[in-house]
Amino acid sequence: MGWENSNYQAPGSRTTRTNRTNRTELTPFQVRDSNGQVELLSGSPPDYYSSERQIPPPPRRNMTQQPSAPWWNPRYWRKRTWAIAVTIFIIILVIVIVVPVEVVKANRYPDYTALNYSLADEYTGTTFFDNFNYFEGYDPAEGFVHYVPQARATQLNLTYASSDSAVLRVDTSVGPSSVPDASTGRFSVRVESKTQYDNGLFIFDVKHTPYGCGTWPALWLVDSNNWPTNGEIDVMEAVNQASDGNQMTLHTTDNCQMNVKRIMSGTNLNTNCYNVTNDNAGCGVKTAADTYGTAYNDAQGGVMALEWRDEGIRVWQFGRSSIPSDISARSPDPSTWGTASADFPNTNCDISSHFRNQSIIVNIDLCGQYAGGVYADSGCPSNCTDYVANNPDAFTxxxxxxxxFEVYKAS
Known part of the structure; x- marks a missing residue:
């Protein structure tokens, strides 16, 4: 076997040649044996960095970059993330727990289970006023009246009774030329039942209601010696021309509110019964125009029914033609009477602690805190006291x- 280089040079030397990419190539190296030539190396070595097959270098690693934290793992949360999470949790807690509690609270309502009532007291006939004491003197509500005792009321014919009616009225005899005159107040009457009550069902047959400029009449219950501690229940009340209907109101000490669920047909006026709020307006309910005054009287009046119990105080007003048969039969059952005109539930007012030891009161005040306070807006002439003093005929x-009057007790 012999060696042969097709481009011979001196022994020990290397011959290179440059291709079109200006890279060097090895010259083919050959050997020859007896069978002919054998090419051991031919062509240039592989180009590992050619543009046709380039392997990019590995990316440079940022040694300060941390692996991303999973959002669902609290271990990686920042303070801001925790604050957001806590806020969302509180909102969900309010929705899930607080809101249902408030809904339940807003829908609380006492259980007015039917009670069995039996007659306890009756005020009727010619002895009607024998069951009352006559209040004497100036009016506690600053009215422009002189309340007279029973003897004087009888003399002036301000109270009288027959077998089927009892009348209480304002004096119409004293005028500007009378001696004495009415310049310090007109004669009127205020009577208070001798019996005091802590609860019960009260049926009042009312045939005629007082009205006229300067008047402030009321049918109500109160403990005169402990007001407002023992509360006040106004069953019928109006002022001046009384053209806007009857008003039913509670007056109390603090912590008696009616901003709760109520079932009634009347219109709510105020929800706070506390006497120092809203100039002692109380928590009143107003009914339709025909429930007091001219329209009411023209229809021969009707019946007022007051149920006073621990669960609440409710008042119904029935026209003469719609009095329930159980009332006429003297076996009243409020559970059959439908929606009350006024409803004062015990939800936010402890009825038993706010109302007790109350007498039934009937009076006709003149001017005073209420009628006098709204007199200028009533469409009445002059001013309240001058009108009352100088116009006796205005009070017919x-x-x-x-x-x-019938009072029933639960048995």
């Missing part, structure tokens, strides 16, 4: 007429 319609 200022009288109450009742059938009977």
């Amino acid at each position: 319609n200022a009288f109450w007429e009742f059938g009977a």
Whole structure:
């Protein structure tokens, strides 16, 4: 075998040649044996960095970059993330727990389970006023009246009763030329039942309601010696021309609110019964225009029914033609009477602690805190006290007429 280089040079030397990419190539190296030539190396070595097959260098690693934290793992949360999470949790807690509690609270309502009532007291006939004491003197509510005792009321014919009616009225005899005159107040009457009550069902047959400029009549219950500690329940009340209907109101000490669920047909006026709020307006309910005054009297009046129990105080007003048969039969059952005109539930007012030891009161006040306070807006002439003092004929319609009062107790 012999060696042969096709481009011979001196021994020990290397011959290179440059291709078109200006890279060097090895010259083919050959050997020859007896069978002919054998090419051991031919062509240039592989180009590992050619543009046709380039392997990019590995990316440079940022040694300060941390692996991304999974959002669902609290271990990696920042303070801001925790604050957001806590806020969302509180909102969900309010929605899930607090809101249902408030809904339940807003829908609380006492259980007015039917009670069995039996007659306890009756005020009727010619002895109607024998069951009352006559309040004497100036009015506690600053009215422009002189409340007279029973003897004087009888002399002036301000109270009288027959077998089927009892009347209480304002004096119409004293005028500007009378001696004495009415310059310090007109004669009127206020009577208070001798019996005091802590609860019960009260049926009042009312045939005529007083009205006229300057008048402030009321049918109500109160403990005169402990007001407002023992509360006040106004069953019928209106002022001046009384053209906007009857008002039913509670007056109390603090912590008696009616901002709760109520079932009634009347219109709510105020929800806070506390006497120092809203100039002692109380928590009143107003009914339709024909529930007091001219329209009511023209329809021969009707019946007022007051249920006073621990669960709440409710008042119904029935026209003469719609008095329930169980009332007429003297076996009243409020559970059959439908929606009350006024509803004062015990939800946010402890009825038993706010109302006790109350007498039934009937009076006709003149001017005073209420009628006098709104007199200028009532469409009445002059000013309240001058009008009352100088116009006795203006009070011909200022009288109450009742059938009977019945008081029932639960057995």
